[in-house]
Amino acid sequence: MYDPLVHAFPKKTQSDPDSYWLKVSGRDPEDDGTVAGDFDVDVVIVGGGYTGLSAALALGRDHGIKATVLEARSSAWGCSGRNGSFARISGGRVPWSSLVKIYGADVARAYFQELRQGLDTVRSLITDSGIECARQPDGVYKVATFGAHADALRREEELYNTVLRYPARYVDKSGLRGVHEGPESHGALHLPDGFSLNPLELARGLHRRARSHGARIHTNSPVTDWITEGDWHRLVTPTGTIRARRVIVATNGYTSSRLHARLASRVLPVHSQIIVTSPMSDAQVEASLPSEKCMFDTRELLFYYRRLPDNRLLFGGRSAISGKDAAAPRHRQYLYEAMTRKFPALAGISVDHWWGGWVAVTRNSLPFCYKVPGMTDVFTAGGYAGSGVSFSIHLGTKLALMAAGRPFETGASFLAREPERYPFASFIRLGQWMAYRWLHVKDAREAHQARGDR
Template identity: 30%
Template sequence: MQPYVNSYYADTRNSGREFPILDQVVETDVCIIGAGYTGLSSALFLSEAGYRVTVLEAAKVGFGASGRNGGQLVNSYSRDVDVIEARYGARTAEVLGSMIFEGGDIIRERIAQYGIECDYRQGGIFAALNPKQLRGLAEQKRGWERYGNDQLHMLDATDIAGQIGSDAYVGGLLDKSGGHIHPLNLALGEAAAVIKLGGRIYEQSGAVDIRYGEPIVVSTAKGQVRAKYLLIAGNAYLNKDLDTRVTSKSMPCGSQIVVTEPLSEKVARELITNNYCVEDCNYLLDYYRLTADNRLLYGGGVVYGAREPDDIEQLILPKILKTFPQLKGVKIDYRWTGNFLLTMSRMPQFGRVEKNAYYMQGYSGHGVTCSHLAGKLISEMIRGDAERFEAFASLPHMPMLGGRTFQAPLTAMGAAYYALRDRFGV
């Protein structure tokens, strides 16, 4: 049995139903492997469209990145529209650009529609550490405004000092269409909505074998699902041997988070005046926000290959004190690692492995919003409207440099180069 990792989110999750272990043969329209955001969003859209849906989860709902992430609703993809246009052309950029704010809208709609209690707060800041990053944010603002975001505000040094109690930043960009949530409670609320609509979710029921055909047969340790369609949505926690066509072109990476003891209301507001979430603009970025009970949640760094570091607090606490030296002596109550799935292009990987079997994965650190968009796109695809899904599926899925043996060290070398550029503002 795999319980939740020891985290702030697990300790403050909403009480709810337990999901059974699959111990029988189940007939369904769509079988989904993975009960994270990709699987849950897909299950919810498909259930709303009248499909019988069965979700298989190897551990617990939201066990992976969906229940461990920083809780930030950040628009766009891990590569923004300007990079997409330079790599793939204006037409592809136009199609993908038209969707960059849709994931956040979907989350807000789900929260309202199903009454999900997940501490949603509006607004996020991209914080610039040097003039080059600030110029980049001005370009980002112009690009996002082209696609309809009218909730963006540039911040100069005085403005950002009024928002964040740190002297680390020269300016920033406030996106009021961003925000932050309790990510595990969002996942649990979406799972409850799936059940309410007649869907089925099985925990501790990892897929161990897939037999493609009509129907597709997915086997677990104790049961079996027979389905017209299959969606593989395990991301960084997918069994790497389940289908190597899906798992061979990406790499799990770890990100670390710590949460402080509760802070006084006065101290909390001095740190982040308007309770926005914050991320800096470095290649290996840091991100932070306040929780509903006024703790500082702070994350950063990447461990390539998803190894768990020996001392998470020792990695993150110096970052906190560099940003907020006034917190010297603060106690850390929680610390954990969560894995996300990195692709070579840093773009999501959507595709088809058989005529009735699909996969969606590899959000490269931007999964909260994009995974919710993914659920809508696969629902459109199965219902016969393939255009938007295919816009992603047509992107090349490049293998990671170095294969399975050398991909982690080679990627880390590349990241170190960009981290050095960040350090010197070049």
């Protein structure tokens, strides 16, 4: 499959994912086809996922600028149409306790408010635009996989309540009955805000709204060359060339190392995979996930999961390292074994869908949104680390703000900084493999200790 560290762009011959979202969603929205010829535009956006489509919509709706989007495949072909479907107050992979220690309570609170605004942005978009995306009721549970993790969740509850001033609530093991069953259910942190949805339909709703405000969305139009000529940027595609004074790069985990030298090695593309089962019986539902809320666990290599409206179980996590290896059946089996270990009542259930996609992780595991130093009017955002359904859309509006000539002002100062490069890019996957092995060992050790405690 397409691998951003190996390939320049996903080719048209690259197959679509075996995605549940593709199965249950409607037809692709109308677009503007491939680029035809050479022309000049005000703002060009590279990438037609949540971030790019949100920027295109905001430019037209809020700033009167008709943007041009260049998408290598179809809009939302990447993680915006492949993800686990959780819109919540999240972004990046740094625990709140660590964030407070590194940046201080004021910056942490400012970042938390940015994330809350991100969720509010998505709420408003769905409601005001009438986007039909199978939105579920609010509620997120961070579930203690082992009993030893319960105390950490209680401390996290206190941090949310006192430092972030947010009403998170610890739920003990008995309080999870009728919500989350199975042997890996030892208490949870309940977050009242956050919901699941159909992520592909959300993206398609963004697509339609952006075009209604004047955006042109060119699909099957990968950027094959980027040439800077004074204050102009010339972006070459297989069927034509776009010249623009301002460029927004919104490729996130699908950012090829060959797109531009200034952007290379700023994010690590990390593969995340999902399985979706056949419909569960009523008894299986009651013995696994009676609730339809968003769920993720406390493992070092965590799993995320939810019950879908048709009583299937969606279950996701990290396993494969490279695109070449992503289709190996052992990764599907890894998820299946983790799911049935968590929910023994599902042993033997079939898997109807299995797919994956690339999320973007920075060296500090935090997102970014900034004007690229050393380049004239180039702006980029990303690094959501698999938690970007709402925050990517929010930062898309901030990219539009900057492209319209206004500053992005935030108390979360790290957001506006250029991420450090990953050193020794050719060995980056080896380091990832070593990290995964170590995290697997830590999880296995805790599982062994938990069995001994029983």
